[in-house]
Amino acid sequence: MGLTFRRLASKCASIFGIKRVKTSFSPRQFGVGIAGGCETAVHCARRFLESMPAGPVMVKLDFSNAFNSLHRRDMLLAVKDSLLELYPYSFSAYAYLSILFYGPHKVMSNDGPQQGDPMGPLLFCNTIQPLLQSLQSELHLGNLNDLTL
Numbered sequence: 001m002g003l004t005f006r007r008l009a010s011k012c013a014s015i016f017g018i019k020r021v022k023t024s025f026s027p028r029q030f031g032v033g034i035a036g037g038c039e040t041a042v043h044c045a046r047r048f049l050e051s052m053p054a055g056p057v058m059v060k061l062d063f064s065n066a067f068n069s070l071h072r073r074d075m076l077l078a079v080k081d082s083l084l085e086l087y088p089y090s091f092s093a094y095a096y097l098s099i100l101f102y103g104p105h106k107v108m109s110n111d112g113p114q115q116g117d118p119m120g121p122l123l124f125c126n127t128i129q130p131l132l133q134s135l136q137s138e139l140h141l142g143n144l145n146d147l148t149l
Contacts, residue, residue: 009089011118017083018122024082025125028132031144032125041143048139058139059149066145067120068112070127075113078127090123 018033030037049058063069072094079090098114100107113120121144132142141148 006093007116007118010093013086013089014119014122017086017119017126020083020085021122021126021129025129028140029125029129029142031142031146032121038143041141041146041148044141045139045148056138061147061149063145063147067124070112070124072110072112075123075127078129079123082126082129086119090119093117093119 022033025033030041034040045058045060052058076087076090076094080087083090094113098109100109113123117123124144125142128142132140132147135149137149139148
């Protein structure tokens, strides 16, 4: 029952957080808060590619296991910087190790949002937003863990 309440609280927190960061994510992030975001990113990239002169290249990066590559400390610092209202809840959910069970084995997890957490995409995109903003290419789009440069 506790997991159900936690997911419900995360869903509410996610809705609130997306409304707060939606304008700062746009026009670089399409994975959170943008209806039809993936399709929008594809059309933007296609239009840019069609108008590109000969010489430059377009690169699409798909980070393997990207969500689990984020350290939770970095996620929490990103939340503290841009979604301060969600920091106490995020801290209570991610400040300590998670215990994952695999048969008789226990795995201690200190990376990434927990699988199935409705706040996971928001936490991921919020954490990589400074990276996207720092890129110097003419085009840089993010759709969760897929980046186009």
